Amino acid sequence: MTATTPTPADLPAQPAAHGHGHGDHTLTGFVIFLLSESVIFLALFAGYAIYKTSSPLWLPPGVEGLEVAMPLRFTVVLVSSSGVIYLAERALHRGRLGEFRAWWLLTMAMGTVFLVGQGLEWAGLPFGLGDGVYGASFYLLTGFHGLHVLTGVLLMGLMLARSFRPGNYDAGSVGVTAVSLFWHFVDVIWVVLFVLIYVWQR
Amino acid sequence: MTSTAPAPAPSFDPRVLKAPHPVPGAPNNWRRFLSFNTDAKVIGLQYMITSLFFLLVGGLLSMIMRGELITPAADLVDPTVYNGLYTMHGTVMLFLFLFPILNGFNNLLIPPMIGAPDMAFPRLNAAAFWMVPVFGVILMASFLVPGGPSGAGWWAYPPQSIQNPLGHFLNGQFLWILAVALSGISSIMGAVNFITTIIRMRAPGMGWFRMPIFCWTAVAAQAIQLIGLPVLTAGAVLLLFDLSFGTSFYRPEGGGDPMLYQHFFWFYSHPAVYVMVLPVFGIFSELFPVYARKPLFGYHVVAIASFAITFLSLIVWVHHMFYSGTPQWMRNLFMVTTMLIAVPTGIKVFAWIGTLWGGKLRLTTAMLFCLGGVFNFIFAGITGIMLATVPVDIHVGNTYFVVGHFHTVIFSTITYGVFAGIYHWFPKFTGRMMYEGLGKLHFVLTFIGSQLTFLPMHAAGLLGMPRRVASYDPEFAFANVLASLGAFLLGVATIPFLLNLVSSWVRGEKAPPNPWHAIGLEWLLPSPPPAENFEDDVPTVISGPYGYGLGRPLVEDEQRYVAKAASAASAATGGA
16 A cells, blocks of 8 residues: 555664554454444345335246255354354464464355355356346345455455464454454344345245 | 533553654655655645645536526537536535545644544555545546536436446446445545544543544544445445446336435435535634634534534435425425424534624634635525425425525535635645735635525526526526626636635745634644654643633643744744
8 A cells, every 4th residue: 555665764663653552543443444334234235125125026037036045054154154263363362373373264264165155056046137126136235245255255365374474463463353353244244134135035 | 611520531642652654755845745645734735735626627617507507598518518517517526626625624634633643544544535536537537438427417316327328338427436436435434534533542631522623523524424425335336237237226117216226325415415514514613713712602512513413414315305206204204304403503503603702803814704604504504494394395396496505505605614724724734824815805706706606596496497407498597697697706716716825835924833823732733733743742631622711721831832833933934
C-alpha cells in the first residue's frame, strides 16, 4: 500500500510505531468494518425473504427445490472449522508455533473443502443465474458468501506465511486475531444463509 | 453548560499510541499533494482541492441545464443529453463534491481537535482518498462511451437503469454503478478510520462530553455511512447484475420487484443527506460560539441530538416512495417518523439561536455564511415538513418543489456551511489569511444567487411543473428565467471565491496561530500545524469546549502551548 519504502534511517522508529497500541486500533477498526459488512448480508437476506414471500414466480419451471443432505455435510465442515481456528489461536497464545500452524492449516483445508463442495453443488444444479429471481438470488447469495470464504482462506495463507518470519508472532498477532474474527463472521453468516435457503424451502 | 465532572481517564497514552510516521522522505512542497502521502492534513487538503474541482464540473453541468431551461422549448441541448446532464450533475455534486469535501474537513479537523497526531490508519486514509480521483475519472469517462452518460437520474431507478439499448458492456449506467460502488468502498474505509480515531485517540482528559460538537457530528454521520452504505451497495450490485448479466432481481417478468431497489436506494440515500448535513451542523456549532463570544447553548443536548438524528434518519426512507404504490399504513408510519426528525434538528437550530442571543457578534465572512446557512435551513425545514405530509407529497413529490427544497438543503445550507468552514479554518491549515473583502463579495453574490435560483423553483413546483424535463409549459417561464439568472449569478459568485483561495494561499497575510481568538485544541497549534500536531507534547484537557467568556483554561498549562505556537510562528516568519 505504501508508495515509498522507508529509508534505513527511519527503520528504528518503525517497530515502536507499529507496536502494541497500534494493534488495538486495528482490532477496533476491524470490528467496526465487520459490523458494516454484516449490514450488506442483512440487506441481501431481507431482499431474499421479501422475494421468497411475495414473488409470483419463485421456483423456475421444473425445479422442485434444493437437496439438503450434501450441503448440510459441508455446513458441518465449515461451522466446525470455527472451533479449529479457535484451537489455532489458543496455540499461538501459548507460544506453540508448530501447533498453531497445524490447526491453522486444518482450518484452511476445511474452508477449501467447503468451497469445493459449493462448486460441485453449483455444477449439478438444473437452473442458472438467469432463471428468474430464484436463480439470481441463490447464486448471488451463495456466491457472495463464497467470495468471503475464499477471502478468508487467502488471508489465512498470508498469516501463515508471516508466521515463518522469525520472532514475528512472539507477542501474538493482531492479524491472526482479525482473520479469526473474520472467519467466525463468515461462519455465522453461512448458518443464517443455510437456514434461509435450504431449510426454509416450503 | 459544559461538563464539570472530574476528568475522565485518558483514553490513550501518547507515549504508547502513536500513529505511524508520515511516509518518510515525502516531499514538503506542492508535490506532496500528488504523492501517496499519509499525513491527514495533506490528505485533507487533497480532498478539498479535488472536490472543489468537481464543484466546478458539477456547477458547469447545472449552468448548461439552466441555459436549457431559460426558454420553455428544448432548444439548447437534446432531451436525452439533458437526462445525462442532470444525472451527472447530481452524482458529481454528491459523490465527488460534498462527500469528499466533508471528508477533507474530517481529515483536517478531527486529529487536531482531539489532540491526535494523525488518523488511526494513515495508509488506509490515503488509499481512501486516491479512490476519489479514480472513480471521478470513471464517472467522467461515461461522457465518452457509446450512448453517453446514464440518463436515469442519480436515483438510477429500474426499469430505466437496467436498459441497455445499444448492447455495449461498457455503457454509461455501468460506469455509474462502478463509480458509486467505489465511492461507497472509499467512504466505508473513511468511516472506519474516523470512528476508530475518535474512539481511541483522544487526548488525555478529553471525555466524550468534552469533545467539540464537530467530532460528535462526525461520529454520528460516519455511523450512518457504516449502516447505510452497505445497503446501497447491495442494491447497486443487484442493479449491476440485472444490467450486465441478465438476472431478474428488478424485472417483474422474471419474478423480480423494482420496488426493492427503491427501498435499498433510499435506505441509504435519505440518510446520506444527514451524512452531509451533520458535519455542517458541527461547523455551525463550532463557529457560532467563536463569533458570538458565548458558550454553545445546550452543548450536551446538541451533542446527543446528533445521534437522535442518526437513529431517526434510518427509519424515514419510505417518504421518498409515497407516490410509488406504497401501502397506506406504511405511508402513515413513515410520515410520522419523518416529522419526528424535526425535533432533534429543531433543538439544534434553537441552540444556535440561543448562542447568538445577546452575543457580541462579529460578522466575518465565515459568520455570514453560517447565519445565511441557518436562515436557509429553517426555510428548508418548513418545506421539509410540508413534503413529509403524505397528501402534500403525493401532489408535489415529483415537481420542482422538491428540487427547490432539496437544493435549499444541499446548497443553501450544506454548501454554505462548507464555505463557512473554509473561511474559518483556511488560516489554520494554510498559514495564510483569506481576504475578507472578496469573501464578503462571495457571500453577498451567493446569498442573492441562491434565493433567486431556488425560491422560484418552489413556486413553479406548487403550480405543477414536473422535475427532470428539458421543455415545459410556457406558464412556468417567468420562474425559470429567474432561476436561470440566479444560477448564472451563483456561477459568477465562484470567481471571487476561487480568486480569494488562490491568491490568499500564494501571497496572503501570514496567519497567527489563533486569528479568531477561538477556543479549541486546534487553535493551540501553530498555523499550519506540524506534521504530527502536538507530537509528544499532547495537552491534558481540563474543561469542556466553548468556554467563551468563562475565563477558564481549556488545557493544563495553556499559556505554555500558546507561547509555543507563537514562537513556532515567529521562527517560521524569521526563516522565510
